[in-house]
Amino acid sequence: MMVIMGSAFQRLPLSPHGEAVRESAAHSGLKLRDMDPDSRPQERLDRLGAEALSDVELIAMLLRSGSQQQDVLELSNTLLTQAGSLARLVHWTKEDFMAVKGIGKIKALQLKAHMEFAKRVILAQVEEPRIFDKPDKVWRYLQPIATELEIEKFWMIALNRKNHLIRISELTSGTASASLIHPREAFREAIRLGASAVIFAHNHPSGDPAPSSADIRVTHQLRDASRILDIDLLDHVIIGQTRKDPKGLGFFSFSESGLI
Numbered sequence: 001m002m003v004i005m006g007s008a009f010q011r012l013p014l015s016p017h018g019e020a021v022r023e024s025a026a027h028s029g030l031k032l033r034d035m036d037p038d039s040r041p042q043e044r045l046d047r048l049g050a051e052a053l054s055d056v057e058l059i060a061m062l063l064r065s066g067s068q069q070q071d072v073l074e075l076s077n078t079l080l081t082q083a084g085s086l087a088r089l090v091h092w093t094k095e096d097f098m099a100v101k102g103i104g105k106i107k108a109l110q111l112k113a114h115m116e117f118a119k120r121v122i123l124a125q126v127e128e129p130r131i132f133d134k135p136d137k138v139w140r141y142l143q144p145i146a147t148e149l150e151i152e153k154f155w156m157i158a159l160n161r162k163n164h165l166i167r168i169s170e171l172t173s174g175t176a177s178a179s180l181i182h183p184r185e186a187f188r189e190a191i192r193l194g195a196s197a198v199i200f201a202h203n204h205p206s207g208d209p210a211p212s213s214a215d216i217r218v219t220h221q222l223r224d225a226s227r228i229l230d231i232d233l234l235d236h237v238i239i240g241q242t243r244k245d246p247k248g249l250g251f252f253s254f255s256e257s258g259l260i
Contacts, residue, residue, distance in 0.1 A: 055086055062114050067102030075102050087148045090115045119145075131163050135253035138201055138237045141168070143250060146203035146239045154181045154202040158195035159234070166193050181218060183225035190231055197232035201239055209240030209252040211259075219254050233260060 044052060053061070059076035066072040079100060083089040092115065097108035122144045132138060142155060152174045158166040169189050172181050181202075190198045200222060202215075211219075219236045226233035235255035254260045 056080055058086075059089075062111060063107065070102055075100075078102075085148075090118055091148050091150075130165055132157055132159060132165060132199055132234075133163050135235055135237045135251055135256060136249075138199055138235070139239055139249075139251035142201055142203070142237075142239050147241075149203055150205050152202055152205060154186075154200065156186060156189055157199040157201065158190050158193045159197040159199065161196040163197060163234070166195055183221050186222055187225060187229055187231060191229070195231060197234050198226070199235045199237065200233070201237040203239040207241035209238040209250065211238055211252055211254070216259065219259060223260050236260065 050058070056073060056076045059079055060072045063072050063076055063079075066075045070078065079089065079097075080086070082100060083092060092112070094105075094108045094112050097103045097111050098105060103111070138157065146153070153170055154172045154174075156169050156171050158169070160166055167189075171185060171189065181200075186200065187198070200219075204210075215236075215238065222236065223233050235253055237254070238252040240250050240252070
């Protein structure tokens with residue numbers, strides 16, 4: 001467990017049910033030197049649990065120390081404000097962290113390692129499907145990865161004859177306005193793995209999974225190539241967050257929509 005030595009955090013008020021209310025000490029205007037020395041992180045963790053800490057305070061626990069210009073809570077608040085949310089912070093690069101005044105290379109690398117650890121824990125908590133036979137399974141697996149991505153990524157899910165997962169491979173990483181994939185690139189890895197069937201997937205950074213005309217054109221190219229190669233194209237799934245229809249689904253399936 002990481003602790004901030006010699007520092008103190010504001011005590012959390014309690015709700016009517018006796019639960020700790022998460023309130024950022026940084027937002028209260030207090031600095032570490034102004035806080036009750038009895039309310040140090042390790043004591044609060046022991047007494048209230050990590051869930052009682054605010055987002056700013058959790059980041060401060062990772063930072064461990066501030067800079068000459070900002071104490072650790074102020075620096076944490078700066079990081080969270082610039083990122084917009086913890087979810088976006090998870091996708092920050094080393095350069096993003098270093099662009100914040102007070103974050104050097106070593107601290108940026110440490111934070112990047114923490115963020116990667118958090119992503120892997122999230123993925124480990126998702127029950128990995130052994131059989132990909134429905135688009136919602138594809139969405140459930142890839143949505144935690146695609147969350148808050150600001151560029152399009154294209155994945156290939158290689159399957160055997162029983163639709164058992166062989167491997168999921170990221171094929172391309174493009175811009176928010178272009179999906180960079182060619183049938184030759186799309187099927188090269190599937191052929192190498194000896195896949196009998198494939199499912200392709202890509203994300204829409206906007207969060208809306210509705211297919212574009214380019215998505216439809218590429219899907220038809222992939223379908224035609226799959227027939228030549230004798231590798232079944234089971235589906236092409238667009239990963240999003242919302243969908244403007246009564247179902248409210250976060251994905252679009254070309255197979256379910258009859259477009260394959």
